Amino acid sequence: MTSRIPNAVDAEKSVLGAIFLDQQTAPNIFDEIRETDFYLNQHILIFQAMKDLFKERKSIDYTSVKSVLEHKSQLETVGGLLYLLELSEYTVSIDHLETYIEIVKDFSLKRDVIKVTQELATQGLTTDVNSAEYLDKVEQAILSLSQRRKVGQFTQLSEIVKSVSEKLHFLQNNKGEVTGLTTGYKTLDKFINGLQPEELIILAARPAVGKSALAMNIALNAAAKNKGGKAGVAIFSLEMSNDQLVSRMISNISNIENSKLRTGYLTATEWRNFEIFTERLNTYNIYFDDSSSSNINDIRAKCRRLAQEGKLDFIVIDYLQLISVDSNKSTNRQEAVSRISRELKQMAKELKVPILALSQLSRDVEKSDDKKPTLAHLRESGSIEQDADIVIFIHREDYYNQGAEGENSGQTEILVRKNRQGRIGDIKFIFTPQYSRFQEQSNLEEPSN
Template sequence: QSDGITGVPSGFTALDRITGGWQKTDLLIIAARPGMGKTAFVLTIARNASVEFNRPIAVFSLEMGALQLVNRLISSEAELNQDKLRKGQLQQFEFVQLNERIKKLAKAPLYIDDTPALSIFELRAKARRLKEQNNIEMIIIDYLQLMTAGSEGKGNREQEISLISRSLKALAKELNIPIIALSQLSRDVEKRNTASKRPMLSDLRESGAIEQDADMVMFIYRPEYYGMDQDEKGQPTKGRAEIIIAKNRNGSLEDVPLRFIGQFAKFADLDYIESGQTMYNAQSGIEPSNEFLAEGQTQQSFTMPSKNWDEQNLLGGSDIKKGDPKNDIDDINDNFPF
């Protein structure tokens, strides 16, 4: 393509320039220690691909429930505090802002399955059906170590993880789509007696097979998390993250700087704030914009009924079905795509 993006775009300019988008048949591992923002990062990727580029994306969440993920997505999209959304406590301009900003998200082809302890065989069956019915273009799994190998997982945990990673690579080739799987890192990262806590391939937890099977391995690194004011290059760390490409079978190994917006659990290009997009949040110290109010109106607060942030009102009448999480993915999003 003329823009150099031949795969599913991540929505991050610098990252897409290196990868050309997530490529078909690739198994991509994104790993980090807890608290680095693994789920926030892949949710941002899923949102960018489905909302901005209309690519059908499936997210298999083994750790968080579907409603938790939707709450995060809405908070990120509308740039509103998650706690206020959960409690239904919004100022008038925030409520208007919410309804305006989630319109595109509500129409996005984003599918979430939150079946717990998913086996590789269950995942394969669900993925095949999603590919057939919705022509999904990418799968995201959060996260690999929570999967099971089913009846074939008779060895130790390392052998089981090896079987899962091999099966994910085979599934990516079968469906001809990229698969992104999150992975944990071992505690060795924090045990290092060095100023830097940058992860390495040897830190991948439970199996060297993950490194072998993956076409690309990326680490999320936020020096700010470890209390560092400056990184190894002397750059300020506040609100910054690095995506470290530690393995790239078909390209170069580089570090991609991104902005981490913790209050909305999202990642963005470094120039995001400077580009003129304003974060509307009462706790941020930034005054709300009057563009969301009719002429002559003043700021007011009101409390909405709290029932898991009253999804009927927040989502404009859309119905997220919250049945047994073991049911098929249709039980989550018959009428609402995510």
Template sequence: REELDAVGGSSYLAELTNYVPTASHAASYAEIVAQAAVRRRLIKAGGDITELAFNEELTVPQLLGQSEAELFSVSDASLKQDLSSMEDILNDSFERLDELYKNKGAIRGIRTGYRDLDNKTAGLQRSDLIILAARPAMGKTTFVTNLAYNIATIEKKSVLFFSLEMSKEQLVDRMLADAAGVDSWNIRTGNLSDEDFAKLADAMGEMAEAPIFIDDTPGVSVLEMRTKARRAAHDGELGLIVIDYLQLMQGSGSAKSSANRVQEVSEISRGLKLLARELNVPVIALSQLSRSVESRDPKIPQLADLRESGSIEQDADIVMFLYREAYYNPETERENITDLILAKHRHGPVGTIELYFHPERLRFMSLDRKHGE
């Protein structure tokens, strides 16, 4: 009876049943409990060290030694949770390999809606940092909005989209053009037929159900992004984070020179990789390539073009480039073909994937799907 009163009584316990958490957040709740436990141990250790400091029978070396031991006991208990034995790792590996063996060729990551890309990457892998780089007008934003919409509607996973270049309204208009099959310029100018308007209304109904969350705060920092992403992950399963684009992000300090800006971009790319690992979610960051690409022929992007931008290439698990030959050569027979160049793939093959670009709808499609239409 006394113990029941100590925790708030039967009425309080009955009230708690109204706040039963969902099992999908179990890992997040466990992390909160673990961090609170560390804080409690630190508070206790701080009190013990304070008492030791008032004990004049102890010499300073003894005081420092015992104080260090108190703090080390807290650190040791916390760090042990981050260490895994070879046996535990191999057990997990066997289960994963057994599943892959039983389902040969299965896409084990998050499907993008682009078959050739999924076949090369086995889907987007959790904790990967993926860089999509290109010169302006190649279709970076269009491709990544297509991909994000595919993941939200096909995979039914939440997508967090940080749009630093466009407003959320502009971004949604692009998605609408694709979803409704309506010319994007007509949407922008309002030059719509009754049929177009009906298509847009239907598309809006479908899009409203898509778990896509857009943040168009300009100049957001990695720290701010991390806070918002953790909140989104806490509210539900997060399937993808998109940043458009990396060079518009703010680092921890102001860049007073180009050299400092390179260091700042390196700091940002490392922060994004840590974010991907912490939240166990793929992060796609768009990157603008410099004009040096256009000083050579052919003007196909290369990994060396990223080396001018700090450690982006080193931090990335996957680096992809978009290249449209028709932009530089209007006479080409590949008028609507865009090359998606998989230039770096830390855990798999590289190569080039051809996509069909529908400029009016702002839509990239796999060639097999385009031929099917």
């Protein structure tokens, strides 16, 4: 039986070809893969040339890579210009790039395991070392290899104390100020202290109550009112199209009714407003994805790419129950939703950004006397409550009193029912559906000194 050193040359070619095909993939690939992860030396040299160009903020194409390799006298070593042309045409799609990256990393780790174990075996056979020292070397080598896997590591207490101390000093120097991203709503910010990194926030309501509109308002405010209007917001809409969402945003800030944007019957003044406010929208860093078939892995991969480019500060997902899952891994819908909520929380921690995920409420809320939602009404999964740092409900009397006097009052309550780091309570809002606009009506009493 012949043995062969583990390698995946085709996957390596696909990774290098992906960079030639789409330079936007470069940050993610450089973050995931090291030069030594490649098996072929020529691929190592090409990869290093690409990284050199990336660090110098230069375009990465076969001409620029050729120039770098020529400067280093490495062009003939890698196979010349013909090999670069072959790589640039090798990958026809980046759809499976994450798979190619994982294959390259997996085979690299296997090779390193073989190399380390062979070296350990040689040391045990040829050197005069006692068993305790030898075992210690083995443990150190295996630990070093295991840390290359995607697993968390312990953090020393002193590092955590330092982090807590820095946060405390920051809070002391910024008393009364929101420390997270502002939602654009003063009272809501005081309840939750803004949108904090690593937090999973659940916004839940019955259908047609306005949860998508409120999420859109918060997303728009987050983009416009943080980091000098340059905060990066990713919106995943699994129910509404990108056009519908942006139309709502335009209506919200321009005072043009949604219905007019659907029909195109605008006055001259409204057309001027449309032009003015769409120009303003164009300055915001908001990224939309309305792929109705998105699963949690797709969402995570897209957010990682934005984060690696420094373009991600906040994520909105509309809505949780529509995220598709691998049916082979879940026996029923409740288990699937539980897994999604856990992975959303893990994603918030990994990317260190707040995630606002919308959720449906069960019909049971309509059976209660006051029709106000509680945590027990979260649909399909108790784990949503468990995984969330904050749970917010929307309650509108108008929704249950259609046809009654005052049905168009717009009176709305935002119910903060879970908050790990802040207060619980109700906040009064006015909802104007024709403009998809939520306006805060109540103010907190300032604490006495």
